[in-house]
Amino acid sequence: MILERAAELLASSSSGDVSTRAVCEAAGVGQPVLYRLFGDKDGLLAAVVDRVWDEYLSMKRAARASADPLEDLRRGWDNHTAFALAHPHAYRLLFGGALASMPEAVDEAMGLLRGILERLAAQGRLRMPPEDAARFVMAANSGVSLGLILRPDSYPDPSISTDARDAAFRAILADTDDSEPGGADAAGVAxxxxxxxxxxxxxxxxxxxxxxxxxxxxxxxxxxAD
Amino acid sequence: MILERAAELLASSSSGDVSTRAVCEAAGVGQPVLYRLFGDKDGLLAAVVDRVWDEYLSMKRAARASADPLEDLRRGWDNHTAFALAHPHAYRLLFGGALASMPEAVDEAMGLLRGILERLAAQGRLRMPPEDAARFVMAANSGVSLGLILRPDSYPDPSISTDARDAAFRAILADTDDSEPGGADAAGVAxxxxxxxxxxxxxxxxxxxxxxxxxxxxxxxxxxAD
DNA sequence: CGTATCCACGTATCGACGATAACACAGACT
DNA sequence: AGTCTGTGTTATCGTCGATACGTGGATACG
Structure with missing residues (x-):
């Protein structure tokens, strides 16, 4: 209840900040209740972020298992970016470092990502350890998402996310298939x-x-694309 | 003077926050002075961040021109990460989205990056437009740096930055195993x-x-003909 | 030289905020 | 019935960002 109101206020806030007073008034409780439940404003925000993140993650968990881990990886990236754009304030709290106490949402996401990458590694399609790849992909994804949120003038087009996604995957995947080295994308380079x-x-x-x-x-x- | 004190207080702060009162007291002025000069606490912080960034950038500008743009690119990445680790609070303000008014430091850094990438593209070593590559590299670099600052448990080793750097560059560079960077007539070949x-x-x-x-x-x- | 004007600065203060102390009350158990 | 525990409220503290107001001094002007 309190979390729900707090999430609403955070989402509708323009500055990305919420006052404990506003949350308590919206929830119809006094401030000490909030401080008993969450200990801190930071704890409240962490709980809010975790809630919003879980709500979003459950939507993602529904269609998780896919035959191709690369497809899962792509969907994970796109979902991450979509979450950032749908909940910019919560995302800023998560990845922008505004929270002192780190919510567990990030670790959970990192764990899912590492799981997918381990499947890829088992197939021999990864050129680096899954942990390193997970860190790199997470950093790139959060960097792009933060850029989309914070600097829309520099990142005008959300399709940048998919471009960056393909680039990031290219960096961690083993050289796939086909043509002769150097000539794989000669036309693109040219x-x-x-x-x-x-x-x-x-x-x-x-x-x-x-x-x-x-x-x-x-x-x-x-x-x-081909 | 005020900026200097504010930068010191910000750097020595544990929470990454500074009060205007503390800044004014340290600088020996009243609050209205600060508000006349910077208009806002946000303006003060933006000025502080710009100052610290420029101070760092001038150190970088000294040894800028290199024969190999790839070497410049590498150094740019490493300097970026080093700045983040040396000034974590200022960096969080810059790339964590804590500031409403965006300092121009980010745009400046993006411009420098794009310049290097354009040199690389002219040599036929880039597989995507310099703008896209700049956005990607900047996002990856800031993502890794923020991760190093905010989640040291997930990013325990700073050498992760160089790994991520090489991965990011691998994603944007053309496969040049032949070590024949462009030559004199890259445009004609292209x-x-x-x-x-x-x-x-x-x-x-x-x-x-x-x-x-x-x-x-x-x-x-x-x-x-040339 | 005297006076008016303007600018910069400090004092005092306002409203909002995070956080907490002190107290009130309902129900369970002995 | 009495006590204890948990949960809620009201009132309050100290800090913060931001600003209204008075004051002093430098300069322009008669």
Whole structure:
């Protein structure tokens, strides 16, 4: 009850802060009740964050078991980012360091992530120990999510999360399959290289350059998607 | 003067918070002075963070220009992490989202990073646009640094930063096992490569491909003429 | 030289907040 | 019936961020 009201107030707050008085008034109790239950404002916020996180996690637990751990990994990343965007204030408390007492939600998420990565490692698809990979993926995911929340001007498009996701996975996964080394994504690299030289080149007009940039981006993305 | 005292108090604070009263008393001024100068406690903290960041950045600017942009990139990452560990409270304010008004330090760092990445892209060693790579590297770097600061139990060893650094760079760099970084005519090579891949690509229509081929040829010739 | 004006600073204070002491009351057990 | 324990309330303390107000001094002006 108190947690529910506190979560509502936190979500609807503009500054991301809540006063214990407001929570108590909304819940119809006095402040000492709150302090007996949670000991501290920090404890209250930790409990709120844990509650919101669990609520979200249960939604995720429903469709967890998948044949392909890589697919689970992708979904885990996307769910993480979606949670951050859906509950920015709670997420800031979790990963922004505003809470002195660390909620257990983070450890739980890290444990799930490590489980998935261990399955990947068992399949020989991981190029590093699952613990290291888990730390790296968690750090990258939280970094991207915090950026999306805190600096929307620098991270205007939420699709950045999926790009970063693929990049992060590329870093931890063993070189998969196919083509000859160096030629796996030659077209994508070439497109990026060319784009870098485009500004200083005087072979094309400004309008041509703009169109060229768009086409190069399409080639690069198409190349990566396949 | 006020900024200096505030920075000292922030650094020596255990909770990472500073009261305006303490700052004013340490600086020997009244509170209204502080509010006239910085408008707000938020403004004061933003100024403090900017100051500490600049102080650190100037140390970095001294030895900036290197022949190998990849080396600069590595040093940038390591400096970023070192700053986070040296000034955890200021770093939390910067990247933890505790400040409402975003200091310009982050944008500045992002600009420097993008500059290095553009040099890498010009050498044909980047597999994605410099902007995307900059966002990804910054997110990963801040995520790892925040993890090191906030969850030392999960990130016990600072060497994790270098591991994550190499992983992040692996994700954004082209596979250059041949140790032939670009050479002199990276743009020309990229244009030729792209032209070769153009026929089998379905990212562009036939008409677009035709025009693209012409532009690529113009770029290649102009490049070769130099 | 005298006076008016403006600016910068300190004092005192306000309202909100986190946290707690002191007290009140209901029910269980002896 | 008496006592104890747990749970709730009211009242209050000290701190904080922020600001209204008075005051002193430097400068511009007659």
């Amino acid at each position: 497109a990026t290289t060319l784009r870098a030289h485009l500004t200083e080149s005087d072979a094309l007009t400004a309008g041509e350059k703009a169109l060229m940039r768009e086409w190069l981006e399409r080639i690069r993305r198409r190349r990566r | 244009a030729t490569t792209l032209r070769a891949h153009l026929t089998e690509s379905d990212a562009l229509t036939a008409g677009e491909k035709a025009l693209m081929r012409e532009w690529l040829e113009r770029i290649r010739r102009r490049r070769r």
